[in-house]
Amino acid sequence: MSSNIRVRFAPSPTGHLHVGGARTALFNWLFARREGGKFIVRIEDTDRVRSTEKSERAVLEDLTWLGLTWDEGPGVDGGHGPYRQSERLNIYREHAERLLACDKAFHCYCTDEELEEKRKKALAEGLVPQYDGKCRDLTPAARKELESEGRSPVVRLRAPLQDVAVSDLIRGDILFKKEMLGDFIILRSDGRPTYNFAVVVDDALMEITHVIRAEEHLPNTMRQVLVYELLGYRLPVFAHVSLIVDKDRSKLSKRRGATSVAEFRDQGYLPGGLINYLALLGWSPPDGEEIMPVSELINKFELERVSLSPAAFDEDKLNWVNSHHLREEPLADVAVLAVRFAETHGLIEPDFARFEAMVDLAREGLARLSDLPAAISFFFDGDLEMEEEAREWLSRDDAKQLMASLVRRLGESDGTIDAGLFKATLKAAGKDAGIKGKDLFMPVRSALTGRTHGPALGEVAAVLGRERVLERLARAAGQD
């Protein structure tokens, strides 16, 4: 399916990708994929002080990790570039010139201090602080004089005094009152554009059809609509998605826990799990199914089903979603991502197939990959740490005999020990000794893993391997 639909995600590179931004990107991406349109990434780096190249790389990496690949953007030319606002300065300038030429914009020489003073005064009088139009009708002579004082002007839009209606795909029609805005700045004194101007020029030139973005931009939309009109560009469809808030309804803050995609990645969430959870925050599929791969997300996604109210980020639910992905995504994929979590804890297994087997057994009980090392450490050589309860099981009267009997029986067959063989042998030994159930399994589990909880014992033994199994059983048989 192919269409003319074009959407964009336009992050400003001032840090890592935030979960809020990630969800906005996701909704754009899902919409594009669903509709057969194009997903464009544009870097909004007109804020010189806060934007860094490092951040840009980080954001792009985060998007890539999530699998939100772009059809046009940094590194992928689609004929509408450049895709970095800092490289489009001349374009904004030209557009501002156009507006200036037909008197829809004007130069303003007011200084920060003057403006600040007026703002304070207005506030003090209980008025709405707004540009007073002082430079609206400056004569060329007056301009020249101001410039000779060394002042460099900003360009302000001559804002028409009219209410602005914005229709939003998610929210319906919204009417903004004309009193709301004054002649806002579109070009700074150093020639760089302001957000509301650059966005419109870019979206228009990049032929964006649907602007899907966070709700915080809703008030800005009024200004942008004006710019579209004055420039003579066609309006895109707007869709404003609600914000993601903290569990206590306040703004998502780093202090209360992880907020960036990178942090979740480092905690061992799968891209598919994070994506799935984020999609569920503010959107729900018609059938109510919650756990699904991204391909299904694409099939089911509809902007019309995006909710209006702010959604609280719930780590419990994220964990639940992620745990499902952990055990439902292809084992090989999970294992590859798992390697670094094991290795940072010194758990290095050269045989990838064996490592996969460990991951396969352990993933049943995991919410995140960061919990993996603790779950598989007993598979590795070295001193087996004994939990107190495990020690107790092994100190039982018949434990030693049972272990000895098992060692003997397993020793009789000299092939590999698979799950079936181990279980059968265990049962036979139990039958002879008159032990079954918990009394049979727990001492053996304790001897093999040092713990009282874990994956199915037969499978554990198989992954452990004949040598380690015999060694650990023997040790348990010999000590009390």
Next chain:
RNA sequence: GGCGCCAUCGUCCAGCGGUUAGGACGCCGGCCUCUCAAGCCGGUAACACGGGUUCGAUUCCCGUUGGCGCUACCA
């Protein structure tokens, strides 16, 4: 302050004039099971408030309250 958005279980959602208000996370109990998970079964818990409109409002309108956003030469 002004303007705007939002308002269903603790949380995420469903509902789109008539429902015993549904599902999911969490929590509690049970089943299964060598254990832990998973799975299955059951329980817990909500329409913010006040006016309208209507035969009938969770649902439509208005107001109040509350939360959030914007009000920059930040995005």
